[in-house]
Amino acid sequence: MPQDRPFDLLNKSIGQQVMIRLKNGTDIRGKVVSFDAHMNIVIENAEEVEEGELKARLNTILLRGGNILFISPV
Amino acid sequence: MPQDRPFDLLNKSIGQQVMIRLKNGTDIRGKVVSFDAHMNIVIENAEEVEEGELKARLNTILLRGGNILFISPV
Amino acid sequence: MPQDRPFDLLNKSIGQQVMIRLKNGTDIRGKVVSFDAHMNIVIENAEEVEEGELKARLNTILLRGGNILFISPV
Amino acid sequence: MPQDRPFDLLNKSIGQQVMIRLKNGTDIRGKVVSFDAHMNIVIENAEEVEEGELKARLNTILLRGGNILFISPV
Amino acid sequence: MPQDRPFDLLNKSIGQQVMIRLKNGTDIRGKVVSFDAHMNIVIENAEEVEEGELKARLNTILLRGGNILFISPV
Amino acid sequence: MPQDRPFDLLNKSIGQQVMIRLKNGTDIRGKVVSFDAHMNIVIENAEEVEEGELKARLNTILLRGGNILFISPV
Amino acid sequence: MPQDRPFDLLNKSIGQQVMIRLKNGTDIRGKVVSFDAHMNIVIENAEEVEEGELKARLNTILLRGGNILFISPV
Known part of the structure; x- marks a missing residue:
């Protein structure tokens, strides 16, 4: 049974809703379309949320x- | 059917209007002319926008x- | 007798509770699921703690x- | 017809006037003499401008x- | 007689007490268990000290x- | 006629006076002794200048x- | 006559007193024991100096x- 690796979580998230916390404190919510090895990610229907409030x-x-x-x- | 990757979004954006949010909080709006693997991007008719206001x-x-x-x- | 290396500690932590101190001062607590060579880590039942308080x-x-x-x- | 790439803009700027916005908010104006792959650039008759004012x-x-x-x- | 190199100091510190000053000003004190080429270090009985006070x-x-x-x- | 490159300016500066603006706003003035590909530079008779004043x-x-x-x- | 390079200055400093200015403004004074290609340096009898005062x-x-x-x- 091979051990899961961190990027497996991203792989399973394609087409799913995620919350992404940025280093600057902002949250981005939306659906994962694609990603690459640098964790560059395309998000659909993205919403920017600050302090729990839709911005x-x-x-x-x-x-x-x-x-x-x-x-x-x- | 090959999965789309993040840079495909940039490829489709050539000749199109985009909004680019910078790390310093500034937004740049304009038309994508070209880009490279470091995400260096040439933008035409670029406008600098801060807090929603054209700067x-x-x-x-x-x-x-x-x-x-x-x-x-x- | 081979010397232990830092990542051995992560290896032994799989399935165990850890506290992760982030550079921004936040603590993340939870169970390690997986990690990679960049120390990207998947944590289950993660809790965000600031100044000792569950956030x-x-x-x-x-x-x-x-x-x-x-x-x-x- | 090969697509232009970002560094083509720099190539065409040799001998021309440019404005360079630095990360620290300062603007440098002057004529491009040369550049390399790290975007290190030599500027002639460089002027430092802060908040639109020659510094x-x-x-x-x-x-x-x-x-x-x-x-x-x- | 080969010249000592910086990592030799770490090598001799295995099993010994060290004080580690972090970039954020915090001091970590404890016993070195292991380290790698990135200076990732495992410390046992680690204590966090700020402004000389055990935190x-x-x-x-x-x-x-x-x-x-x-x-x-x- | 080969085009000059940015490091040519450094090469010509050996033995000459330069002013180096640091990212933290300090200026260093002095004579260039040597440099390498990382732009590490040895300066002789270096003076530290802040806000135009010798520090x-x-x-x-x-x-x-x-x-x-x-x-x-x- | 080969040109000196920046690391030659470090080489000649082994066993000698140096002052090291850190990015955070602190000065470290002491005797150079060894260094490597990343400029990691071992200093003996190191003193931490802030604003000219021994700390x-x-x-x-x-x-x-x-x-x-x-x-x-x-």
Whole structure:
């Protein structure tokens, strides 16, 4: 039984809703479309949330992986 | 059917309007001319927007990818 | 007798509770599911703790290794 | 017809006036003499501008690419 | 007689007490268990000290090397 | 006629006076002794200048290239 | 006559007193024991100096090169 690796979580998240906490404290919520080895991620129906409050609807975004603190399936 | 990857979104954005959120909080709006593997991007008719307000028209700019938080087609 | 190396501690922590101190001062507590060579870590039943106080329950998260100050088995 | 790439803009800027926005908010204006793959750039008759106001004339400078936010032909 | 190199100091510190000054100003004190080429270090009986005052006992920790300012045998 | 490259400016500066603006806003003035591909530079008779005022005479220094904003022959 | 390179200054500093200015503004004074290609340096009889005032005697330290602004023989 091979051990799961961190990117397996991203793989299973394709087409699913996630919450992404950025290093600057902002949360991005939306559906994962694709990702690459740098954790660059395309999110559909992205929403920007600050302090739990919806700040902006962003449609589709390409988020650079280096800005990410963590990703959590919701 | 091959899965789309994040840079495919950039590829489809060539000639299209995008909004680019920078790490420093500034937004750049304009038309994508070209990009490379570091996400360095050339934008035409670029506008600098801060807090939703037009701050400067910049014509064509070459933006270093490392400053980007996310890119969103508009 | 081969000397233990730092990642051995992570290896032994799979399935165990750890406390992860982030560079931004936040603590993440939870059970290690997997990790990779960049110290990207998947944590189950993750809790976000600030100044010793529970701030949020996060379920499963994929934490980028570059944000970590230290990891401590609890 | 090969697609233009971001560094083509720099190539065409040799001998031309550009405005370079630095990450620290300062603008450098002057004529591009040369550049390399790290976007290190030599600028002639460089002027340092802060908040639209001329702060210093710098003659020729070698600017490290890592400090650049964007470059704009003027 | 070959010249000593910086990592030799770490090698001799295995099983010994050290004080580690972090970039954020915190001191970590404890016994070195292991380290790797990135200066990731496992410390036993680690204590967190701020402004000379004991702030927390941390048991065993895996500290990411990138956070270290200096290491001093005590 | 081969095009000059940014490091040619450094090459011509050996034995000459330069002003080096650091990322932290400090200026270092002095004579270039040597440099390498990381822009690490040895400066003789170095002077530290802050807000145009001489702050310290430093004799010879080895400056790490990563701290440099720009270098200007004077 | 081969040109000196920056690391030659470090080489000649072995066994000599140096002052090391850190990026965070602290000065470290002491005798160079060894160094490597990352400018990681071991300093003996190290003293921590802030604003010209002795803050702490540190004995031997291994200083990570990435924290260094410049090194000056004294």
